[in-house]
Amino acid sequence: MIGSAARLRALSLAAFLGLWWGAALIAAKPALLPPPPAVLGFAWQAVLSGAMPRNIAITSLRVAAAFVVSMLVGSAVGYLAGRSRRADTLIDPWLVILLNLPVLVVVVLCYIWVGLNDVAAVLAVALVKVPTVMVTVREGARALDPGFDELAIVYRLPWRQRARRIVIPQLAPYLAAAGRSGLSITWKIVLIVELLGRPNGVGFALDELFQTFDVAGILAYGFAFAALMLLVEGLLLRPWENHANAWRR
Amino acid sequence: MPMPGGGSIGQSRAAGHAARRPGHADPLPGAHPPAAGGLHVHIQAKSYADAGGRRREVLGETRFAGTGGEVLALLAPSGTGKTTILRIVLGLDRDFEGEIRLPQGRLGVMFQEPRLLPWLTVEANLRLVAGTDAREIPLLLAEVGLAGIETLHPKALSLGMARRVALVRALLGRPAMLVLDEPFASLDPKSASELAALLARAAHQQGALVLLSTHDLDPALGCADRLLVLAGTPALLAADWPTGAALRCAGAGAGRLFKQRLLSRFPFLGAEPATDGAP
Numbered sequence: 001m002i003g004s005a006a007r008l009r010a011l012s013l014a015a016f017l018g019l020w021w022g023a024a025l026i027a028a029k030p031a032l033l034p035p036p037p038a039v040l041g042f043a044w045q046a047v048l049s050g051a052m053p054r055n056i057a058i059t060s061l062r063v064a065a066a067f068v069v070s071m072l073v074g075s076a077v078g079y080l081a082g083r084s085r086r087a088d089t090l091i092d093p094w095l096v097i098l099l100n101l102p103v104l105v106v107v108v109l110c111y112i113w114v115g116l117n118d119v120a121a122v123l124a125v126a127l128v129k130v131p132t133v134m135v136t137v138r139e140g141a142r143a144l145d146p147g148f149d150e151l152a153i154v155y156r157l158p159w160r161q162r163a164r165r166i167v168i169p170q171l172a173p174y175l176a177a178a179g180r181s182g183l184s185i186t187w188k189i190v191l192i193v194e195l196l197g198r199p200n201g202v203g204f205a206l207d208e209l210f211q212t213f214d215v216a217g218i219l220a221y222g223f224a225f226a227a228l229m230l231l232v233e234g235l236l237l238r239p240w241e242n243h244a245n246a247w248r249r
Numbered sequence: 250m251p252m253p254g255g256g257s258i259g260q261s262r263a264a265g266h267a268a269r270r271p272g273h274a275d276p277l278p279g280a281h282p283p284a285a286g287g288l289h290v291h292i293q294a295k296s297y298a299d300a301g302g303r304r305r306e307v308l309g310e311t312r313f314a315g316t317g318g319e320v321l322a323l324l325a326p327s328g329t330g331k332t333t334i335l336r337i338v339l340g341l342d343r344d345f346e347g348e349i350r351l352p353q354g355r356l357g358v359m360f361q362e363p364r365l366l367p368w369l370t371v372e373a374n375l376r377l378v379a380g381t382d383a384r385e386i387p388l389l390l391a392e393v394g395l396a397g398i399e400t401l402h403p404k405a406l407s408l409g410m411a412r413r414v415a416l417v418r419a420l421l422g423r424p425a426m427l428v429l430d431e432p433f434a435s436l437d438p439k440s441a442s443e444l445a446a447l448l449a450r451a452a453h454q455q456g457a458l459v460l461l462s463t464h465d466l467d468p469a470l471g472c473a474d475r476l477l478v479l480a481g482t483p484a485l486l487a488a489d490w491p492t493g494a495a496l497r498c499a500g501a502g503a504g505r506l507f508k509q510r511l512l513s514r515f516p517f518l519g520a521e522p523a524t525d526g527a528p
Contacts, residue, residue, distance in 0.1 A: 147364050150341050154358040154428075155378040165377055169368040247368035247402065 034216040043220040051205070056225055059194065059201040062118065063187045063229075066125035070186070071179060073126065074133025079171070081134065082141020091134075098131045103189060111197045121193045128189050133178045140174030172244035180237045187229050287316040288426060288458055290338060292347040294483075295330075306483040307333060308345075313477055313489055315460065317352060317425065320452045322473035323462040326517050330484040331462035332361070335430050338460065352458055354425025357418070361430045363411035365403040371414055372399035379421045389417045392447070408435075416444070420451060427451060429461040433468040441465070445472035466518050470508065478515055487515065 017036055024035035046052035081088040098106075107124045114120035144167065152162045168175075194203025202225050209217035295308035308330050315321050323331045336342040338349055339358060365374050375386050390396055393413040403411055412432075419427055427448070433441045449472040452459045463469050469476060470492060478488040492507065512518060 147360070147362070148366065150339075150360070151358075151364050153341060154339050154356055156356075157377070161377065165366065165369065165373075169366070247404075 030216075031213065032215060034219070038216045039219045039223070042214075042216040043224060046217070046220060052221065052224060055200060055202050055205045055221075056228060059187070059190055059203065059225065060228070062121060062125070062190050062194070062201065063183070065122045066129065066190060067179075067183060067186050069122060070126040070129035070133055071175075071182060074130040074178065075137045075171075075175060077130070078134035078137030079141045082138040082144070088138070095131050095134065098127065099135075103128050103192065107189075107193050107196055116197045118198070121190070121198055124193050125186055125189045129182055129186050132185065133182055136174050136178040136181075137171065140171045143174075144170050169244075169247070173241070173248075176237070176241035176244045180233060180241060183229065183233060183237060187225070191225075287314055287350075287352055288338070288460065289314045289348070289350040290334070291349070292334065292337060292345055294347070295333060295337065295342075295345040296483075309481070309483040309485045311347075311479075311484070311486045313486060315458050315475075317456040317458050318452050319474045320449055320459040320461070320472050321475050321477055322469035323460070323477045323479060324466065324469055324518060325462075325464060325479035325484065327464050329479045331464075331479060332430055334479075335428055335460070335462055339428055352425045355422050357420055357422075357424030357427045357457075359412075359415050359419040359427075359429040359432055361434065363403070363408070363415040365406075365411055365414055365418075367403050369402075370399065371395075371401050371403065371406075374403070374414065375418055375421060378418055382422065385421055386417070389420055390414075393417055409440075416447075423455055424457055426458045426460065429459070431463060432461055433463050433465050436468075438467070441468040442471050444468070448472050464518075466508065466511070476511070478511075478518070480515060480517070 021035050024030070024033045027033050030038060043052065077091060081091045106127050110120040110124035110127070114123060148166050148170070151157075152166055157166070190201075191203035191206065194201040195207045196203075198204050202221055205221055206218055209221070290311065290313050292308055292311040294306060294310070296304040296306040299305045311334065313321070323334060325331050333342065337345050337347075338351070339356070340349070365371070366377070369377065371390075372386060376383050379386060386399070387396065390398065393416060395410060395413055395417075398406070398410070398414075403414070406414065416429075416432070419429065429448070432444060432448070436444065445468045448459050448461065451457045452472075452474070459472075461469075461473075473492055476488065476490045476492055477486055478490070479485070480487040490511075
């Protein structure tokens with residue numbers, strides 16, 4: 001039955017809302033901890049004025065661009081590193097540097113070197129995200145079955161067929177995992193990048209609201225955008241991951 | 250009955266594609282000299298590096314040739330290097346000294362394990378290698394007793410069925426050469442003799458060159474035109490004996506006599522492969 005798990009989930013969510021509401025009532029400082037209706041009210045006004053849809057659309061575009069770039073680059077480099085020991089040895093120090101560089105350093109340097117523009121913003125997010133995609137896909141490339149490579153060699157399969165029928169199906173679970181964790185990291189970094197140097201988007205809106213200590217606004221934007229990303233994950237990425245793993249069952 | 254003891258047989262050193270380490274004629278079509286026709290295998294030496302980094306020689310001078318319409322059976326106990334020879338012939342192992350030339354045309358291969366892609370249906374697995382002509386698929390599936398399983402995934406097949414699908418994959422597209430690694434393994438005697446008959450048909454009716462490895466004498470005698478016996482460490486070709494039509498026509502008596510002489514010369518062929526490794 002779908003019932004019991006869904007009901008538990010709803011109950012847990014209701015408990016969260018209740019706790020929040022109760023705490024807001026007890027604290028009785030709506031400027032610091034507004035109750036849920038105040039947050040909903042702000043969100044409604046922001047939707048009506050068009051500011052929130054516009055900001056969320058702009059941020060979503062940046063998230064999408066950074067996501068696509070980091071998935072493409074990370075997958076290609078990760079595949080290479082997984083297939084060739086020499087490539088792996090060459091790439092590894094770069095990987096260590098990128099993985100250990102603070103996000104803030106990457107963002108600030110991108111803005112300084114590339115300029116305060118969207119290219120720099122997307123580049124910064126991609127630079128942060130590429131290494132984790134790479135590590136996941138490298139794991140997948142290492143796990144490729146050499147027996148299927150031999151099959152492709154003796155039957156002289158053209159590279160297109162090899163990629164589509166032999167390599168990608170084996171990599172798909174890893175690509176899906178990289179994509180799913182990738183999205184959740186990407187959108188959080190995009191907000192920081194926007195806060196630091198963009199004149200629009202959810203991150204910029206949060207910055208403005210921070211200047212005026214508008215907690216209701218901060219919560220409204222935070223929940224709205226998180227809900228959108230959860231929706232994308234649940235409706236696009238999770239079904240794709242299930243599909244990629246379907247043949248294993 | 251001619252029984253040349255040595256391993257080498259007459260072989261022309263035709264102008265060809267000499268390969269020393271990288272070692273193998275390119276497996277892409279068109280890479281072989283058109284006049285070559287048959288299969289020429291000349292392995293001078295093959296060694297593996299063991300865990301300590303030392304080279305351990307597994308194959309010595311091994312030379313044989315074959316033409317279309319012949320069934321060659323590489324016969325040896327397990328662990329003697331049959332699979333190594335097949336991998337070298339197929340171009341999957343290029344780390345050897347010697348020269349290989351393949352017949353022109355399509356190559357059909359059956360590995361020891363089925364190697365079907367689990368994310369594709371049986372039909373998609375077969376279509377992948379069938380190229381444009383997939384009409385043979387239902388016919389060949391019916392021939393191995395698997396009619397109507399096209400839409401199943403390999404997970405749903407028993408090992409025996411999966412091996413037969415792999416056999417169909419090898420037979421698709423009228424290959425000029427069929428290479429089969431231990432095709433009779435774990436088959437009951439009846440299925441083994443059916444498979445032997447099917448392979449003999451592929452060779453004698455369609456003109457394919459069939460090269461198979463086996464440690465099992467009986468099915469090899471049931472289809473092979475020549476027995477290539479491997480023995481020793483490093484393994485050498487100890488015999489290249491024709492069995493052929495003469496044996497099949499002469500009936501059971503001649504067959505038994507041949508088998509006796511074979512076993513008296515190579516007693517290890519009679520033993521079941523209980524021990525792993527060279528005799």
